[in-house]
Amino acid sequence: MKTAIVTGVAGFIGSSLAERLLKNKFKVVGIDNFTKYYPKKIKLNNIKSFRKNENFSLLTKDILNSDLRGVFNKADFLFHLAAQPGVRASWGKDFVNYSKNNIHATQKLLEYAKNTKSLKKIILASSSSVYGIQDGKMNESKTNTEPVSPYGVSKLAVEHLAKAYVKNFNLPIVMLRYFTVYGPRQRPDMAFMKFIMKSLRKKPITVYGNGNQKRSFTYIDDIIDATISSINVSKNGEIINVGGGKINSIKKNIEILSNLLEYEIKIIHEDFPNGDVNRTEADTTKAKKLIGFKPKISIKDGLEFQYEFVKKNKGLYNF
Numbered sequence: 001m002k003t004a005i006v007t008g009v010a011g012f013i014g015s016s017l018a019e020r021l022l023k024n025k026f027k028v029v030g031i032d033n034f035t036k037y038y039p040k041k042i043k044l045n046n047i048k049s050f051r052k053n054e055n056f057s058l059l060t061k062d063i064l065n066s067d068l069r070g071v072f073n074k075a076d077f078l079f080h081l082a083a084q085p086g087v088r089a090s091w092g093k094d095f096v097n098y099s100k101n102n103i104h105a106t107q108k109l110l111e112y113a114k115n116t117k118s119l120k121k122i123i124l125a126s127s128s129s130v131y132g133i134q135d136g137k138m139n140e141s142k143t144n145t146e147p148v149s150p151y152g153v154s155k156l157a158v159e160h161l162a163k164a165y166v167k168n169f170n171l172p173i174v175m176l177r178y179f180t181v182y183g184p185r186q187r188p189d190m191a192f193m194k195f196i197m198k199s200l201r202k203k204p205i206t207v208y209g210n211g212n213q214k215r216s217f218t219y220i221d222d223i224i225d226a227t228i229s230s231i232n233v234s235k236n237g238e239i240i241n242v243g244g245g246k247i248n249s250i251k252k253n254i255e256i257l258s259n260l261l262e263y264e265i266k267i268i269h270e271d272f273p274n275g276d277v278n279r280t281e282a283d284t285t286k287a288k289k290l291i292g293f294k295p296k297i298s299i300k301d302g303l304e305f306q307y308e309f310v311k312k313n314k315g316l317y318n319f
C-alpha cells in the first residue's frame, strides 16, 4: 500500500483528494492547521466522510512550526495543497499569511523532500492566477506569467522555488496550475458558493463588473483525476494547466443557477476589485498529452452537484 501525504487536507481540494486516494487504496497522512480563513466547522465537515477510515491519519499541525521529518521518511507521494488562497484578501496586512503559508511553508516541505529518499513524486498546487491579464488561451510555455494580485505573486514564487529545487536537487516535482475549481465543498469565499447560499436565503448576490467575465471553471472531480494522474509524469519540474473544457461567463452561470433554484437571482453590481482578472482560459493540450486530462463534467451538471451539496449542508454556511 502506497502512502501519500496530503497537506491542506481539510480544505476544499485537499479533502476531495484524500477521499479519492483512500478509495484508490492509498494510505493517507493528512496535514492541516485549520487556518481561520473560513470556519473550522466547514473544514471538519469536509473530512467527516473519511476521518475514521483506518488508512487515514490527521495531523493537526502548522507546516511552519512542526517537525514533519518522520512523516516524510515513510511517504511515497506528497500532494501539497495547503495554502492561503483568495485573490481579494491578499492585499494589505494579511499578505503575511500568503508569504508564510504559501512561500515559507512550501520551502520547508521542499527541504524535507530534499532529504527524503522514499518520495517518488511531489505534486504542488499552483494557480491560473500566475498568468495575470492575458488575451487568448493561457499556455504553460508561450504565455507570460505576470500576476496582478499578491496571491498570484505568492503562487508564482512557489513555482520558482520548486524549479530551483528541481534544478539543484532533481526533486521529482510536478506543478499543476488549477483554474477556478468548483463543486461540493467549494470554499465559502468563492463566487458560486456565495451565489447559491445567498440565493437560497433570497438575498441579492454581488457581481463584480458586468458579469461578462469568463473563466475556465473546473469541476472538482476533474481536478482530482488530473492531480492523481500526475504521479505518472516522468520529467521533473513539469508545469501543467488543469482547466475545464469550455470557458463560461459568470452571467451564464447565474442563469443556470436561477433555473436550478427556480428563483430569479437578484444581482447587485459592484466595481471590479483590484487583482481580479476578466478572463482565464486554459490551454490544456499539455495536460491531455502528459496526464490524459479530459474534463468530464459540464458546468450545468457540476453546478447542480454543488447546489445539491449546499442544500444538504445549508446550516454550515452563514450568509
Ligand SMILES: NC(=O)c1ccc[n+]([C@@H]2O[C@H](COP(=O)([O-])OP(=O)(O)OC[C@H]3O[C@@H](n4cnc5c(N)ncnc54)[C@H](O)[C@@H]3O)[C@@H](O)[C@H]2O)c1
Pocket: 007, 008, 009, 010, 011, 012, 013, 014, 031, 032, 033, 034, 035, 037, 043, 061, 062, 063, 064, 080, 081, 082, 083, 084, 085, 100, 101, 105, 125, 126, 127, 128, 177, 178, 179, 180, 181, 182, 187
Ligand atoms: N479553489 C480553487 O479554485 C483554486 C484555484 C487555483 C489554485 N488553488 C490552489 O489549490 C490549493 C487548495 O485550495 P483550496 O481552494 O482547497 O483552499 P482551502 O483554503 O480550502 O484549503 C487549504 C487548506 O490549507 C490549510 N493550511 C493553510 N496553511 C497551512 C499551514 N501553514 N499548515 C497546515 N495547513 C495549512 C488550511 O487550513 C486549509 O484547510 C491551494 O494551494 C490553492 O492555492 C485553488
